[in-house]
Amino acid sequence: MHIEELMLPPPLVSIIIPTYNSAITLEKTLQSILDQSYIALIECLIMDGGSNDNTSAIISKFQGLNINFSSESDNGIYDAMNKGIRKAKGEFVYFIGSDDRLYDPQVIEKVFSNDYKNYDVLYGSVYNEELKITYDGEFDDEKICLQPICHQSTFYRKTLFNEFGYYNTSMKVSADAYLDKILFTAPNVKWLYVNQIIASYSGTGLSANTFDLVYWSGAEKLLTSRFKGKLPNKTIYKALLPYVRWHFSGRTFLTAIKIAWHGNPISLKYWLNHPFGYFRRLYKRLF
Structure with missing residues (x-):
């Protein structure tokens, strides 16, 4: 052609x-x-x-x-x-x-x-x-x-x-x-x-190889505004798991709770892994 x-x-x-x-x-x-x-x-x-x-x-x-x-x-x-x-x-x-x-x-x-x-x-x-x-x-x-x-x-x-x-x-x-x-x-x-x-x-x-915090900080507002009514809440909040997994803050703790509320409790495990992971690394250095 x-x-x-x-x-x-x-x-x-x-x-x-x-x-x-x-x-x-x-x-x-x-x-x-x-x-x-x-x-x-x-x-x-x-x-x-x-x-x-x-x-x-x-x-x-x-x-x-x-x-x-x-x-x-x-x-x-x-x-x-x-x-x-x-x-x-x-x-x-x-x-x-x-x-x-x-x-x-x-x-x-x-x-x-x-x-x-x-x-x-x-x-x-x-x-x-x-x-x-x-x-x-x-x-x-x-x-x-x-x-x-x-x-x-x-x-x-x-x-x-x-x-x-x-x-x-x-x-x-x-x-x-x-x-x-x-x-x-x-x-x-x-x-x-x-x-x-x-x-x-x-x-x-x-x-x-880069975590885009600016994007993820606004992701919940973006996803809920664009997909609410089109997709189940469980799907919308599942999309926010990377934010919880890769960033530790009070905001991601609240996001983790919302994700868990909508049927995906692994979000809390991801969030808790941040502080526990820190203490595990500290323990390995000291002992």
Whole structure:
């Protein structure tokens, strides 16, 4: 299948790549974009945080790509992504890490061979190179309440960000998960699952190793406001278990009680493990 055979006029897709000292991995990312059969309808925005390696030299190799390269200090990955959205000229925007790659040369053509004009978000799956697993198929209300959609699998209509807001830059790694839950439950936003692997990504990056306290501190309000009446309370509060498990505070104690009240008493065990774990470690040091 070639672009000229598509039933609908293709969109311009803006691929946004946040980078910082990414010269070692960026080349494979850009090559996977250059290899796309859809290349004439792609722009690539590289939002660099002021790298001091040879990132710019790597970029100069890719003369066949429509690249907009900007290098300046930023306030983290979501600030870079927001800057890319504002610069993007595409009907849809897509975010990929500087150590990830599009899965095969027909990925974007396959996605947009669907009736995309009737949808606001198109998404597929991703392949985790470290774990050798595919994540994670089609989502429904319960699934997105309990886990995030990978942003490397998702194409967003750019106008959504004007309507629902940009990424919250105070969040370290979960601003995309936060916004996705809002978009998924918004009655006027139409999602389409495309049964394709969109990207191959690294499972050992920042998001895999960072607890986003800003996100989790507001998660109860987010989940109850978006899923109340759609899902059982037990499911909604089950989604808050990571907050209790990884953060020790008075607020998480209250959250643990609510989770237990809604049928999941393991939350209290998680919370109590924090102080008991501290004393166990202290005992081992002393004796």
